[in-house]
């Protein structure tokens with residue numbers, strides 16, 4: 001019988017590659033798998049439990065936090081494992097990333113958006129999420145900006161690229177299903193800030209770490225952001241500022257911080273994010289550090 005509880009913890013450790021300590025911790029702290037018990041109190045796992053633990057192990061190895069994924073149903077874990085398998089040990093993904101970037105840039109130059117989407121989706125399949133953002137998405141956006149500024153790409157290229165990135169980041173974010181029992185985060189850009197791709201990047205990272213993300217998009221007045229935080233009882237507010245002047249960033253972020261309750265952690269990023277001296281808002285640019293802050 002497939003679902004008969006028959007494996008003891010030591011055997012499950014061998015079958016999954018997880019230590020018995022990790023198995024017990026994932027059970028106690030996160031209720032990731034709840035094995036049956038023998039009369040003497042020993043743990044007994046089914047084949048389904050072992051399959052689930054293997055999926056969780058794969059996802060944790062590819063950069064997900066156990067707290068964020070422990071309670072997801074198997075079907076969601078399978079989707080995520082298909083989208084972010086552990087990087088192959090024979091071919092470190094970083095080696096291919098410059099080539100992927102070049103091919104995406106060529107596709108954008110030719111306005112071949114489907115090709116760009118396919119290249120990017122395939123890269124997302126084989127790259128750890130933060131590395132994917134840092135090594136592929138962000139450098140492509142910077143290059144498009146520079147080439148738009150020096151005239152070697154047109155506004156149409158920049159819009160095509162932004163549309164591809166927006167769709168991709170949004171669907172990656174939605175790979176992590178939201179769940180009412182999770183802590184809530186609101187993500188937005190302040191008023192007059194139309195650049196939303198940084199906000200989408202951190203929204204995706206927050207979802208990956210198990211936050212229930214309300215993504216509001218770009219250009220929101222302070223009172224609307226504060227309203228959304230209040231209405232959803234969010235514990236975290238993520239803001240992104242790319243083009244506002246430093247002064248405007250300080251003013252907008254100060255207005256937001258004033259209207260959002262003290263209990264809410266506010267993290268801002270983006271190339272032009274700036275806050276007043278002594279502000280309670282933390283500014284962070286590095287997505288890897290931000291990712292660690294977002295894990296819980």
Ligand code: B12
Pocket residue numbers: 138141142143144145146149158162166192193194195196197198199201202238239240241242243244267268269270271272284285286287290
């Ligand atoms: C795409 C794009 C647009 C699109 C945006 C579409 C969209 N849906 O987002 C559109 C067409 C709207 C646009 C408009 C404009 N743009 Co524009 N745009 C860009 C471009 C190419 C990419 C922007 C982007 O997403 N960058 C990537 C972001 C995410 O990088 P980042 O801010 O450095 O953030 C990094 C980290 O800080 C972190 N991060 C970001 N947010 C957060 C948040 C948190 C919480 C954390 C922890 C981390 C974090 O992640 C990033 C990883 O590297 C940039 C080029 C560039 N170098 O960025 C130009 C750029 C930003 N744009 C520019 C300009 C001039 C404009 C316009 C004024 C053009 C015009 N004349 O109309 C308008 C202004 C619109 C407005 N009112 O805001 C200039 C800004 C110059 C400046 N002020 O310094 C740039 C730099 C282009 C250039 N080289 O000249 N743009």
